[in-house]
Amino acid sequence: MAQPRVHFRGGYNFLGLPPEDCLYDEARAVILPVPYDSTTSYRAGTRDGPAAILMASRNVELFDREFGCEPLSTGVHTLPELEPDMSGPKATVAAVEKAVAGLVADGRFPFMLGGEHSLTTGPVRALRAKYGEDLSVLQLDAHADLREAFENTPFSHASVMRRVADLASLTQVGIRNISAGEMEFVRQTKHDGIFWAEDIAADGNDVSWIPRVVRRLRKHVYITVDLDVFDPSVMPAVGTPEPGGLLWYPVLQLLREVVAKRTVVGADVVELCPIPGFIAPDFFAARLVFKMLALVFARRGWMPGGKAARR
Numbered sequence: 001m002a003q004p005r006v007h008f009r010g011g012y013n014f015l016g017l018p019p020e021d022c023l024y025d026e027a028r029a030v031i032l033p034v035p036y037d038s039t040t041s042y043r044a045g046t047r048d049g050p051a052a053i054l055m056a057s058r059n060v061e062l063f064d065r066e067f068g069c070e071p072l073s074t075g076v077h078t079l080p081e082l083e084p085d086m087s088g089p090k091a092t093v094a095a096v097e098k099a100v101a102g103l104v105a106d107g108r109f110p111f112m113l114g115g116e117h118s119l120t121t122g123p124v125r126a127l128r129a130k131y132g133e134d135l136s137v138l139q140l141d142a143h144a145d146l147r148e149a150f151e152n153t154p155f156s157h158a159s160v161m162r163r164v165a166d167l168a169s170l171t172q173v174g175i176r177n178i179s180a181g182e183m184e185f186v187r188q189t190k191h192d193g194i195f196w197a198e199d200i201a202a203d204g205n206d207v208s209w210i211p212r213v214v215r216r217l218r219k220h221v222y223i224t225v226d227l228d229v230f231d232p233s234v235m236p237a238v239g240t241p242e243p244g245g246l247l248w249y250p251v252l253q254l255l256r257e258v259v260a261k262r263t264v265v266g267a268d269v270v271e272l273c274p275i276p277g278f279i280a281p282d283f284f285a286a287r288l289v290f291k292m293l294a295l296v297f298a299r300r301g302w303m304p305g306g307k308a309a310r311r
């Protein structure tokens with residue numbers, strides 16, 4: 001019999017893996033794509049972020065030299081996109097919380113792809129219910145997002161970390177844009193968890209700020225990466241770009257240290273606002289998700305073969 005002339009490979013999932021290697025029942029981590037933006041205040045379009053990351057991820061090399069293997073070739077399930085509730089961010093955040101609570105109850109590591117940053121309250125609420133006071137949130141972001149409310153909603157992307165700060169110990173890295181009102185909040189609450197981008201940049205190649213970040217974190221950590229934490233020269237596809245951001249390798253080094261020294265229990269990458277025809281930022285975001293998950297898989301002994309990585 002003649003060989004079939006058309007070959008089908010992979011699935012529409014993170015990394016484009018064969019579906020049989022990505023079953024929910026056998027998964028360690030679950031990708032939750034949430035194509036939602038409504039409170040975006042500058043350039044809109046983060047609702048297209050999750051699909052762009054998934055599409056770009058199909059071209060991410062599965063082998064990782066750091067681990068000497070293909071760390072994610074099994075064990076990552078991708079959910080269908082969560083249908084946003086356009087009645088507003090409050091309802092969508094509640095839907096995300098419910099979805100993540102289900103994943104956590106099933107013992108799955110939740111990884112949300114945004115979408116706008118207001119979504120992060122959902123996973124944090126779900127994880128707070130499980131880990132209580134032991135939960136820290138590590139936010140990588142250009143913006144403090146500590147406003148009480150913004151544009152008449154307390155669930156805006158610009159106030160998301162104020163909501164999070166009510167729930168968990170908050171550490172913020174890469175901040176370089178903050179309002180007078182937020183500074184007042186920082187002063188009044190004696191919030192000492194901001195690592196300013198300018199101070200990090202001033203340290204040059206000195207990464208002694210990294211252990212200082214890690215020391216602030218409690219036992220269980222949720223990591224939220226707003227892609228605008230990166231410098232616009234390497235990550236221009238965001239709704240609200242700010243000059244003076246972080247670069248790829250220092251951020252990876254921070255993530256390595258956090259994963260090594262604490263138990264990371266969930267994560268998100270949000271605010272990708274794709275620029276049509278410009279694939280580099282989409283691929284950057286996909287590679288970041290890959291690296292974050294690979295670090296967690298190595299630490300937990302979830303890589304194929306089951307052994308924790310040689311580091």
Ligand SMILES: [Mn+2]
Nearest residue numbers: 142143226228
């Ligand atoms: Mn931001």
